[in-house]
Amino acid sequence: MNSLRENQCREKNKNICSFEEAGRMLEGLSVSQKTEKVLLQEAYNRVLAEDVTAKIPVPHFRKSAYDGFALKSEDVKEAEKERPAVLKIRETIGAGSLGAGPLRSGTAVKIMTGAMVPEGADTVVKHEDTCFSEETVEIFHPAAPGNIIEAGEDVSGGSPLLLAGTVLEPADLALLAGQGFAEVMVYRRPKAALLSTGSELIEPGKRLEAGKIYNTNAVLLGGYLEKYGLIPEDRGIVKDSLPILKEQLEAALSVSDLVVTTGGVSAGDYDYVQRALEEIGAEILFHRLPFKPGGAMLAAVKDGKVILGLSGNPGAAAVGLLAVGLPYLKKLCGRRVTQTETAEAVLAQPFGKASRGTRFLRGKAGYEHGKLVFESSENQRNGSVSSLQELGLLGEISAGTPPLPAGEKIKVFFV
Amino acid sequence: MNSLRENQCREKNKNICSFEEAGRMLEGLSVSQKTEKVLLQEAYNRVLAEDVTAKIPVPHFRKSAYDGFALKSEDVKEAEKERPAVLKIRETIGAGSLGAGPLRSGTAVKIMTGAMVPEGADTVVKHEDTCFSEETVEIFHPAAPGNIIEAGEDVSGGSPLLLAGTVLEPADLALLAGQGFAEVMVYRRPKAALLSTGSELIEPGKRLEAGKIYNTNAVLLGGYLEKYGLIPEDRGIVKDSLPILKEQLEAALSVSDLVVTTGGVSAGDYDYVQRALEEIGAEILFHRLPFKPGGAMLAAVKDGKVILGLSGNPGAAAVGLLAVGLPYLKKLCGRRVTQTETAEAVLAQPFGKASRGTRFLRGKAGYEHGKLVFESSENQRNGSVSSLQELGLLGEISAGTPPLPAGEKIKVFFV
Numbered sequence: 001m002n003s004l005r006e007n008q009c010r011e012k013n014k015n016i017c018s019f020e021e022a023g024r025m026l027e028g029l030s031v032s033q034k035t036e037k038v039l040l041q042e043a044y045n046r047v048l049a050e051d052v053t054a055k056i057p058v059p060h061f062r063k064s065a066y067d068g069f070a071l072k073s074e075d076v077k078e079a080e081k082e083r084p085a086v087l088k089i090r091e092t093i094g095a096g097s098l099g100a101g102p103l104r105s106g107t108a109v110k111i112m113t114g115a116m117v118p119e120g121a122d123t124v125v126k127h128e129d130t131c132f133s134e135e136t137v138e139i140f141h142p143a144a145p146g147n148i149i150e151a152g153e154d155v156s157g158g159s160p161l162l163l164a165g166t167v168l169e170p171a172d173l174a175l176l177a178g179q180g181f182a183e184v185m186v187y188r189r190p191k192a193a194l195l196s197t198g199s200e201l202i203e204p205g206k207r208l209e210a211g212k213i214y215n216t217n218a219v220l221l222g223g224y225l226e227k228y229g230l231i232p233e234d235r236g237i238v239k240d241s242l243p244i245l246k247e248q249l250e251a252a253l254s255v256s257d258l259v260v261t262t263g264g265v266s267a268g269d270y271d272y273v274q275r276a277l278e279e280i281g282a283e284i285l286f287h288r289l290p291f292k293p294g295g296a297m298l299a300a301v302k303d304g305k306v307i308l309g310l311s312g313n314p315g316a317a318a319v320g321l322l323a324v325g326l327p328y329l330k331k332l333c334g335r336r337v338t339q340t341e342t343a344e345a346v347l348a349q350p351f352g353k354a355s356r357g358t359r360f361l362r363g364k365a366g367y368e369h370g371k372l373v374f375e376s377s378e379n380q381r382n383g384s385v386s387s388l389q390e391l392g393l394l395g396e397i398s399a400g401t402p403p404l405p406a407g408e409k410i411k412v413f414f415v
Numbered sequence: 416m417n418s419l420r421e422n423q424c425r426e427k428n429k430n431i432c433s434f435e436e437a438g439r440m441l442e443g444l445s446v447s448q449k450t451e452k453v454l455l456q457e458a459y460n461r462v463l464a465e466d467v468t469a470k471i472p473v474p475h476f477r478k479s480a481y482d483g484f485a486l487k488s489e490d491v492k493e494a495e496k497e498r499p500a501v502l503k504i505r506e507t508i509g510a511g512s513l514g515a516g517p518l519r520s521g522t523a524v525k526i527m528t529g530a531m532v533p534e535g536a537d538t539v540v541k542h543e544d545t546c547f548s549e550e551t552v553e554i555f556h557p558a559a560p561g562n563i564i565e566a567g568e569d570v571s572g573g574s575p576l577l578l579a580g581t582v583l584e585p586a587d588l589a590l591l592a593g594q595g596f597a598e599v600m601v602y603r604r605p606k607a608a609l610l611s612t613g614s615e616l617i618e619p620g621k622r623l624e625a626g627k628i629y630n631t632n633a634v635l636l637g638g639y640l641e642k643y644g645l646i647p648e649d650r651g652i653v654k655d656s657l658p659i660l661k662e663q664l665e666a667a668l669s670v671s672d673l674v675v676t677t678g679g680v681s682a683g684d685y686d687y688v689q690r691a692l693e694e695i696g697a698e699i700l701f702h703r704l705p706f707k708p709g710g711a712m713l714a715a716v717k718d719g720k721v722i723l724g725l726s727g728n729p730g731a732a733a734v735g736l737l738a739v740g741l742p743y744l745k746k747l748c749g750r751r752v753t754q755t756e757t758a759e760a761v762l763a764q765p766f767g768k769a770s771r772g773t774r775f776l777r778g779k780a781g782y783e784h785g786k787l788v789f790e791s792s793e794n795q796r797n798g799s800v801s802s803l804q805e806l807g808l809l810g811e812i813s814a815g816t817p818p819l820p821a822g823e824k825i826k827v828f829f830v
Contacts, residue, residue: 040619041633060623063798097615114798116625149798155800169806170634170638172804173634178800180620180623182620200511203597204455210513212511216590223459266482344784371786372786385593388585
């Protein structure tokens with residue numbers, strides 16, 4: 001933890017980190033990932049835990065690209081419609097079969113797509129461009145060398161195939177299969193415990209009482225954690241009580257790789273999260289960041305495990321998690337690329353407020369005439385859940401930005 | 416099936432469908448979806464099976480947006496720094512607590528973020544803008560009505576909340592939780608059987624033999640099927656034998672909602688898929704479509720179940736599945752929006768070939784100065800697996816297009 005202690009931002013003031021600094025501070029923490037072997041059929045969207053080098057080239061022999069006749073181009077260089085070259089058919093080579101050795105001048109083999117082209121043949125003429133009987137094939141035009149897929153054309157033997165930390169997409173699974181691997185080493189999905197603090201919360205499924213609200217944060221944040229590869233565990237509602245909160249935090253830490261709390265991180269009378277964390281011996285990394293919504297958040301570490309304390313307002317909690325926590329979540333899952341992809345996008349709607357501090361708008365990507373367009377959600381309130389529907393982009397409005405007309409360019413984060 | 420029989424495209428010629436017509440023909444088939452109830456915690460990325468109307472407004476009472484003092488703006492309209500308005504603190508209302516009824520003139524309540532604002536109060540002054548003791552609070556400026564989240568601001572009661580066919584994202588789960596639902600009705604994930612035909616194929620994990628190749632298609636296509644919500648079942652390799660293929664097709668159809676085959680759909684001597692399907696009584700919808708790669712594909716229906724016969728070349732098989740089959744896959748999963756999202760993108764690299772027929776390029780999205788850029792994969796060969804890595808876009812090059820320089824605009828499909 002020494003490098004952390006030396007972090008300038010923290011030394012000066014825990015409260016003045018920018019969202020970027022806070023994100024980097026979290027991402028700089030070391031993580032320990034466990035691995036497990038899974039069947040390729042179960043590895044979609046998992047994170048590869050080892051560098052893989054191609055043992056064999058793909059394809060590993062010269063393959064015919066078409067159904068047709070493999071021959072020597074030399075043998076048909078004077079072929080004409082009226083005076084076709086006539087070659088003797090030596091044999092038929094189906095995909096998966098082996099031919100009878102090198103091709104001799106004046107002969108051809110009937111060959112199927114994907115079958116091994118015999119040595120000596122340098123081209124394949126599609127069968128629809130020929131006339132053939134059982135014994136001979138007529139070729140009516142010269143054929144340039146080609147229609148053969150060379151060995152190693154897709155993957156050269158000995159080359160790096162996949163790097164550890166790759167999120168396995170269908171093609172990655174196929175590359176591994178192409179090397180003959182039936183199983184693959186992946187990182188275990190980390191477990192994330194969710195604690196929803198607030199005496200006003202009621203579990204969905206129970207009867208609503210006056211002044212109370214249903215707890216939406218657990219499934220909201222659980223959904224995002226799952227989206228990025230963690231296994232969320234909803235550990236329910238924690239009343240606004242310091243001893244209960246401490247007990248619940250310690251219990252959650254003991255069974256999880258990450259703990260995410262909501263609520264209790266503002267400056268209200270019942271905002272116990274920071275105090276509870278300090279009292280159980282966690283080190284506070286930062287508390288309160290200068291952006292809206294969601295800047296009322298904290299991060300702490302205990303025994304190498306991170307606790308993210310997010311706002312109790314769903315809109316703010318989601319923005320805090322995604323704007324600050326996402327690179328750490330990806331690192332915890334073992335991903336190689338942890339930075340959130342960014343781009344420049346054009347505002348579809350004006351943003352009418354001057355922004356003293358940094359502000360994130362919730363929205364989604366649209367495309368118009370080749371341009372990336374930021375389509376802002378209607379309700380940008382802290383507590384709004386509807387603003388997060390179809391969330392695809394966070395739009396950053398930097399501190400000190402005047403009201404923006406539609407068409408203005410802003411930086412967006414793909415989330 | 417009558418509407419199918421009347422389909423003009425099929426009446427004229429099974430082979431002349433464009434990829435769009437073929438896609439629509441598949442998507443026009445009726446599907447029967449089963450439903451199941453799952454916990455919200457397990458519903459991420461599942462497809463909602465019922466329209467949901469908001470039973471209650473969210474929030475369902477007036478909530479304070481801040482920690483502060485709820486009061487009547489009328490009571491502080493003449494407040495000044497030197498002559499603050501002094502109000503008696505009636506009580507403290509924490510989130511989840513009920514106050515002691517309507518607020519009377521000259522009084523305020525100390526209130527927490529999210530707590531119910533008492534009737535009669537029309538504004539909340541943040542506590543950092545006040546001076547307060549146990550009994551009284553001083554307000555130094557007039558306060559406009561505000562800082563209160565009105566009932567129904569996020570979701571109005573009685574309004575449509577979510578439509579059947581919505582793929583449940585985190586915010587959708589939170590909207591359902593906010594209505595008090597602990598469970599939700601979703602469509603069962605359809606089962607898709609994968610049959611890899613071709614005597615040249617060897618299962619990964621076994622020893623490679625000369626002239627043979629590892630089967631990559633099952634995990635490749637299985638990955639895409641899983642990505643879009645189906646449950647893939649790899650039913651292994653089928654040798655090039657008509658009776659075995661027929662038996663395997665019938666077995667797969669009996670336990671699955673969809674069957675996907677690879678290989679055996681060209682015009683080679685061992686291309687048995689169409690014949691096998693006809694002999695088991697399936698109706699061929701189309702066979703061979705005018706695009707590359709992957710146009711060597713077919714679709715058939717038996718007892719309401721679709722069989723997609725894709726190319727044996729991985730690159731071509733993936734393009735065929737995604738360019739033609741995707742809307743049907745989404746419909747089969749119960750999705751409301753089945754069309755593939757398209758946009759206009761700028762070519763990052765030149766495409767040097769004139770295209771007689773329609774051609775799809777494999778690539779991914781990049782963003783430069785607010786523009787969507789199509790970054791083409793290097794190897795566009797039919798058999799290439801590496802071309803599908805990080806696949807995010809299919810770029811359409813229409814029939815009759817001359818070679819295209821970098822910077823040219825093309826239509827892209829998000830896959």
